[in-house]
Amino acid sequence: KKTAMSAVRVISLGEVAKHVTKDDCWVVIHGNVYDLTSFLPDHPAGVKVIMTWAGKDATSEFDKFHSTSFLSTFLPPSAYIGPADVKDETKTQEKAVVPSKERPTGWIKPPVSAMLNTFDLEYVAARCMGHEGWAYYSSGADDEITLRENHAAFQRVWLKPRILVDVKNINMRSKILGFDSSFPVYISATALGKLAHPDGEVALTRAAHKEGIVQMCPTLASCTLEEMTEARAPGQVQFYQLYVNSNRKITHDIVKKAERLGCKALCVTVDAPALGKREKDMRNKFSADAPDLHNDDMNRGEGTARAISTFIDPSLSWKDIAWLKSITSMPIVLKGVQCGEDAILAVEAGVAGIILSNHGGRQLDFARSAIEILPEVMSALRSKGYEKKVEVWLDGGVRRGTDILKALALGATAVGIGRPALYGLAAYGQQGVEKVLQILKAELDMSMRLIGAPTIADIKEDMVITRNLNNHITYTQDHLSTGSYIPITFASQAKL
16 A cells, blocks of 8 residues: 555656566556566566657556556556656656557548448448557458358348338337346447547546446456446446456455445456457557567567456356355356357356457457357247347347348347447547437337337347348348458558
């Protein structure tokens, strides 16, 4: 614990600059000096990242990847040295310069009012973001087949409209785990929101409130959970997404904090015992070479995703679900179910919901899309009489109102959007996130009118045709999707 300021030695930045080796490494973060020497081997991004900033003010780099709670969670109290004397910064030490990674665009950014669909915002985001952030957000596993299949699969589900139905008034309101939502969509948990915008996940919180939907707060957020929950409006609902840590006490404390701060459900990610090989992200390279390093065993090409994955426990198994249930009163939802058999096991483990997801195509390439899995899961649940015992949500590939309609017709309670919200955030901040949600609302409204379903309850399975869903052939070119998609580049190719 920090002692009273009168008893704390103020450390000059000149003094900090003397501690730049692997055996003696100090950095400044938010005006405080930390000795990270003993933490170097445990840093999730490896030794090299910290050593790049040894003896310097690392606040700008720290804020891109960590919330301030990271320090209190993972550093012992002894790592705190004292406050930095920031007054002498210009006299004794130049602040570390972070090279700009903004993409040279040579174009005029259109106003948010010009955005007609979610692909428009993705296109703008790709030209606003730095290389590092774009590579992390947009990357998928291996050849990115599943990444693209997640959306393409929706195109193999066709619609059967009914006529002469009174659709003068459309009601899209729904409930998710009993909580009201303006329409059956929630903002899914995605890491490192500040790579898109300085406001990070807090902007997602505010946008979710503005549009009347649930936000799922991520474990690996750039903002603290306290910041996200403090930004929550009265009556607003937030869920918490959990990566289970190898240190169960850390997981216990995180779950208790989420519950104490008012999160209403615990969404446990179960599809990431290890993180997939995401080559765009790896190609970008997580950090530059640092001096005084010759034996660092971290592959400098591993990328942001692998750099943040160290604290995820690969031993997580079904037996841990009972333990999680024992430490919280929040309903538990499993995020990452990918087959009917596991859906049955989830119900029998006593969870309240399951999310069909392949982690945005970022884990196992050639894993099936969530929309393809959905009929299998609903059939499996019905075979056991479990279909009323668990909510089924879908996450991945949703870009149109018709995608939402198709998921609801096949049995989903709600769908999550991840990348579209981030792309809206990167393009226009909170206003961009709101625009994404408004577009999806308007498209769902129109789709319900045209198919003959005035309420969510009127959307039925016989309104969709799925006989080609399991055949992985798309006959119709999706120009918006492919036009905004930026493929993996070879090593010799220049960045966009």
